[in-house]
Amino acid sequence: MSAIVRPATVLVTGARGYLGGRLVQYLAGRGRAVHGTSRSDRPAPDGWPAGVPLTKLDPLGDPAAAIAALSGVGTVIHLAAANEGRSASEPDAALAETGAGTRRLVEAAVAAGVERFVFLSTIHVYGTPLRGLLSETDRVRPVHPYAITHQVGEAFTLAASDAGRIEGVVIRLSNAIGAPAWIDVDRWTLLANDLARQAVRTGEVVLRTPGQWRDFIALSDVCQAVERIIDAPSQALRDGIVNLASGRTSRVDDIAVRVARAAEKELGRPIVVHGPTPDVGAAEPPFTLSVDRLQRLGLVLSTTESLDHALAETIRLLKHRSLRTDSPRPR
Structure with a gap:
């Protein structure tokens, strides 16, 4: 069977954020057709890659607008979510933003004919505190609202994938280290x-x-791994869940x-x-976080x-x- 050829454009939500900004810069630098979105309608920040669109997209907004934004996109990388602080202080709002927002974006992606939907989750879905060797097949027991809301996003992504409506991938990220793409990214409490x-x-x-x-894992390695994951053949991704960590x-x-x-x-x-x-x-x-699946993709990180x-x-x-x-x- 011949490999599926996906449309080239990669759309990154949360593109003004800590990982989103670096990922847009990385993909653009690799010559990829990339499109960034943000819930904000502010102008692009200093350092935004030339020729890369940045548009406003609120997953909880108009469904028709979301479908239009995703038209012609091959892969969505969904990063837009409530951070740890907002999840703790406003858990109901975070549940809507991360959980319902992911569900609605998945639906828009299906309607727009997107091939692959990648949801960036967190290793903390495994529980708090983390204990033992943690692999993608382990049962999740999130405790913090940030982890709980991300587990909801995971569930919507994987349910659509299991139903054959879209190819869904969940990436469980550990603790990324590195400079943000621009100084005003609000992640200096990490x-x-x-x-x-x-x-x-x-x-x-x-x-x-x-x-x-x-x-800990370097942001440069995170970007490299995400690109490898979005290009990986379906069979290499198994059940669609990948720990993105150093394994140390x-x-x-x-x-x-x-x-x-x-x-x-x-x-x-x-x-x-x-x-x-x-x-x-x-x-x-x-x-210890198992990184066997990353290694099968040819990645040795951080x-x-x-x-x-x-x-x-x-x-x-x-x-x-x-x-x-x-x-x-x-x-």
Whole structure:
């Protein structure tokens, strides 16, 4: 049987966001036909790729407008969702935004003839705290509203796929590290971003949650993996769920130290680190994310070098912004 040839255009929702902006830049740089959408009707930010459309699309808005926006699109990558803070403070609104919004966008994609619908979810659908070896076939037990609402989005995506209405793919992302596409992306509360901002602003890194374990993956690797997933043949994606992680669990204390070292190199001054716990040596991480499915797609992600590069690029972005802010204004 010959392979299905999908229309070339990839539409990315949430394209002004942390991952969305980087993904649009990456795909455009790879020569892909890409279209970004946002719930905002603000002009494209500085640094938006030339020739890439950015249009307003509210998944909870007019269904006809959504169908029109998706016309001629081969793959939808759906990133538009309520973040952790909004999910915690306004869970009902987050459920509508992430859950119902995903359902309605899936319906629009089906009506528009989209071939593949990719929903970006989170590893936290497995539960809190994470324990043991976690693979895509494990039962999900989300606790935080952010994870619960994403599990709802997963369910709508996979239900449409199982019914043969569209090819649905769920990507469960771990903790991404790297510079946003533009400085005004509101994700500076993420651990590595917050630590990097502290280093540039104050010359210190204060870790408020020492001892935690996480799986970190570089944004550059995330973009590479997403492209590989959207191009993968259907049979390679199995049941349509893929963990997108490094498969290596490390302490946040280690990341704090690495942020400080990256900042010292980029800024040329010492950075004081507060908060990391003493090296526990043989302590075993409480969980590991299975990345067997990624590896079957030919991906080996987030080496030490790629994580260090991700931290350095974040420092450089903050340093550049700081220099621009501190420069005297022309009279």
